[in-house]
Amino acid sequence: MTALFVYLYFIIQAIGLLVVANGAPVLSNKILGKNWIWPVDHQLMLRDGRRLFGGTKTWRGLCSAILFTSLATLLMGINPVIGALFGVLAMTGDLLASFIKRRIGCAESSRARGLDTVPESLLPILVLKEPLALDLVDIMLIVGIFFLIEEWFSPLLYRLHIRKRPY
DSSP states (O other): OHHHHHHHHHHHHHHHHHHHHHHHHHHHHHHHTTTTOOBTTTTOBOTTSSBSSOTTOBHHHHHHHHHHHHHHHHHHTSOHHHHHHHHHHHHHHHHHHHHHHHHTTOOTTOOOTTTTTHHHHHHHHHHTTTTTTOOHHHHHHHHHHHHHHHHHHHHHHHHTTSSSSOO
């Protein structure tokens, strides 16, 4: 029973960090509105006529993810440097997804099932699998669970006026 509890604890811990890292920019946007929103891409347009990432990827969102993930790891008894790195990696995955979405012609904040959740969940837990005590099966399970969380809870957060879109 104890081994199962420890195993589930590490899985829940990683999912919690993903929720914090990806939820922090959404909550920051809800609380702060249009204050302190500077686009990460500085409105850079590429040769394809599209922005590098888009206007919804801001330094405020990036910093809030890093800050709140660091605080969450501190509360979990994990080195906050791991939390900061987790936040950076989750947001790097999110930026990568936005970059790909812009290149394939998706509008800003449009839905791209899988692409919206896999890079931002896979990158941090893959890179930090050892300090988070995860193996390959754990990683696949976490990515799948995070995908389902996003699918099920985003519409709820939209109805509660926390998210701007139901996805």
